[in-house]
Amino acid sequence: MIEKRWIHYPEFNPEQQQVVSELTESLKVSPSLATLLVQRGILDFDQSKQFFRPDLTLLHDPFLMKDMDLAVERLARAIASGEKILVYGDYDVDGTTSVALFYGFLKKTYPNLDYYIPDRYEEGYGVSWQSIDWAYENGFTLIVTLDCGVKSVDKVTAALERGIDFIICDHHRPGDELPPAVAVLDPKRDDCPYPYKELTGCGVGFKLLQAFCINQNIDTQTLFDNLDLLVVSIAADIVPITGENRILAYYGLQRINAAPRTGIKALIQIAGITGSLDITNVVFGLSPRINAAGRIKHAKEAVRLLLSEFEDEAFEFAQEINKHNSERRTFDTSITEQALFMIENxxxxxxxxxxxxxxxxxxxxxxxxxxxxxxxxxxxxxxxxxxxxxxxxxxxxxxxxxxxxxxxxxxxxxxxxxxxxxxxxxxxxxxxxxxxxxxxxxxxxxxxxxxxxxVPMINIDMLLELDVITPKFYNILRQMGPFGPGNMTPVFESRNVTLSGRPTTMKEKHIKFDVKQNNSAVFTAVGFGLGHFYPDLASGRPFSICYSLEENNFRDKKTLQLSLKDIKLH
CATH class of the missing domain: 3.10.310.30 (Diaminopimelate Epimerase; Chain A, domain 1)
Structure with a gap:
């Protein structure tokens, strides 16, 4: 087992300490919580307000994105003249949620469109030759790509010669040459002044629809109703949950918890997720199942599920996708064992x-x-x-x-x-x-x-005494979410803690024990994959733990629990 490095956040200088004191006073929070905010670049009351209460009105003007005016003009012209539009997306979660959002939104008012997801094995990633042939044979004159296309110079060129225009919505790094599309929407273009560079492919498609709504005087609330799809793409694509992504994820999680679309609701049921969804639930509960459709069969199944409006149909689709996910797990386990054997030998x-x-x-x-x-x-x-x-x-x-x-x-x-x-x-x-x-x-x-x-590392936000942890502390901490890259769940270290009772192992891999520090309350700690520490812990010596805080809900009784990342024995 590789021993992990514990990397502590650098100590604050006097100016930062002064900001902590000011935030502690103005927000009426503990110095520990104020420190976490300063670590995240939150330096005054107004920034704190925006951080704790993200606001959709603070989303950037979509027309700041390079080529956005050209994209909106071409899309509006295609709709006005009744052209056949093809919505084209990648076969992963970002691609399938992009297609479901973009196609689903336009389909409500414009019937003359279809969607296309390439086969992972027959066509591969990006715009495929087969898709261009299919679009040409079926009379499509505009293709909108989502989560792909920025490197498809040869395919877009060939399509153009056959009378097919492209609008590209992508978030990957462009190559040296851009495709000859009507518009290439990609915040990572060197010449794109858009202020936020970390949108998902679904996020770029969302911005195109936002610009289209503004241009066509369409109520943007009808677009915001689709933020449940967008937060799934943000979670699955492991993009930073900062800036615009944080706002979109915040409201997306609200939507997914209050009124999820029929397909996502069926997926939540089939995954056995109870309680409120957060980014972690989406990453580990929903994303693998959506992805499994494209990995094992065809990603069109995922789009069909996400677009489904009837509960019985959606549940049937979700069951099928869950079967694909079970099959994917079998492949995953078997191939991982073979790969590790090859490395070891x-x-x-x-x-x-x-x-x-x-x-x-x-x-x-x-x-x-x-x-x-x-x-x-x-x-x-x-x-x-x-x-x-x-x-x-x-x-x-x-x-x-x-x-x-x-x-x-x-x-x-x-x-x-x-x-x-x-x-x-x-x-x-x-x-x-x-x-x-x-x-x-x-x-x-x-x-x-x-x-x-x-060497694997664990980033630790701060040293924390266990007696600081209270329900009020946790309630404020939880409001710092949604957590993810750029705003990770805070990780704490507590030193010289001791067992309260004997530790237990679960399935010989995991460990669970009660722990206290001096005269603090006793907390239950759970460490997945940390079962190898059992013999040393049983000796009764003091030790250090690093962990995040979580709420355990057992038989309707909620208690705070330490989710262990690692243990160091003294």
Missing amino acids: DDWFIDAKSTVLYKEDWHKGVIGIVASRCIEKYHRPTIILTQSHGKAAGSARSVPGFDVYEAIEECADLLEQYGGHTFAAGLTLPLDNIEAFKTRFNDIVSSRILPDQL
Whole structure:
């Protein structure tokens, strides 16, 4: 087991300490809570008000985005003249929620449109040649892409020659050349002045519809009713929950908890989620099931579920998708075991700073998940490859602080296709290039990665005495959500704590015990995957814990519980 590094937030300077004191006074909160706010860049009363009470009126003007005026003009013209519009989305959660939102919104008032999701295995990521043929044969003259398209220069060029225009809504890094679309909406364009750069693909599509509503004098509340879909994309795509994303996620969670659409309601039921949904519930409860449709069968099933308006039909769709998810789990477990066995039995990996594995019969739909599982154990940039249409197709995942996309980009001459983000990417290469790629990629990683990046770390917000934890403290803490990248759930460290009673293990992997610190109240602590600490804890010595706070609801009795991240023995 790799010992984790505990990284503490740097101590505040005198000016920051003064801001903490001012916030403590103006907000009437504890210094600990004020410190958490300052750590998140909240420095005065007005910023605190915006943080605790996000406001939809503070969303940016969508027309600040480069090409937005061109996109709205073309969409409005297509609708006015009755053109056939094709809504095109990627097969992951961001893509399918994008299509459900964009198509579902327009379909209420405009019938002459359809949607298209490429087959993960037959067509691959992005705009496919098959989709252009299909659009041409069926008389579509405008395609709106969502969560893809910014690198599809050759396909958009070919479509244009056949009389098909494109509006591209994407959030991935563009290449050196932009496609010849009517409009390329992408906040990550170098020449795009849009103030917020971290929207999801669904978020960019939402901004196009927001601009369209403004242009056409349509009440934007009818668009905000779709924020339940948008928050699912934000959670699933692991984008920062800051700025505009925070506002959208805040109201999206309100919507999903108060009045979820029929399809999402069915998905919540089938996932067995009780109580209020937060970002974590969405990431681990809803997202894998939506994703499973495209991984195991076809992502169109996910869109059908999200658009469904009848409860019986939606529940049937949700059950089918849940079966796909169970099948996905079986593949995931089996392939992960094979991958770990390969690493453990190949001497090449002893000194390697990366992992690149290939097996021709691995299921393409789960290799990204397997890459993440390998990182959980070995904590180094990982690429898992399988065979697809006579090529090696792969998914890459990274560790905090290391840009795996840039490392892959330096191997471009060995690749046929690649794309993605800092921490996750996809690639395709000839089978003959696998060994050369494995060596080159490892050389690049070895030359750049810092020793600390190869050790898993836990970021700790602050030291906390257990007697500070009260229901009032937790109630204010909870209002700092929604939590996620850029506003992570606060993690605390408490030192010199002792057991109150004996610890117990669950399934030999997990641990549960009661803990106190001096004369504090006794808290129950639960550590998933921390069962290996049992023998040492049973000795009765004092120890340190790092944890986040959560509310446990058992038989309608709510108690505060410590969700352990790690334990250090003195």
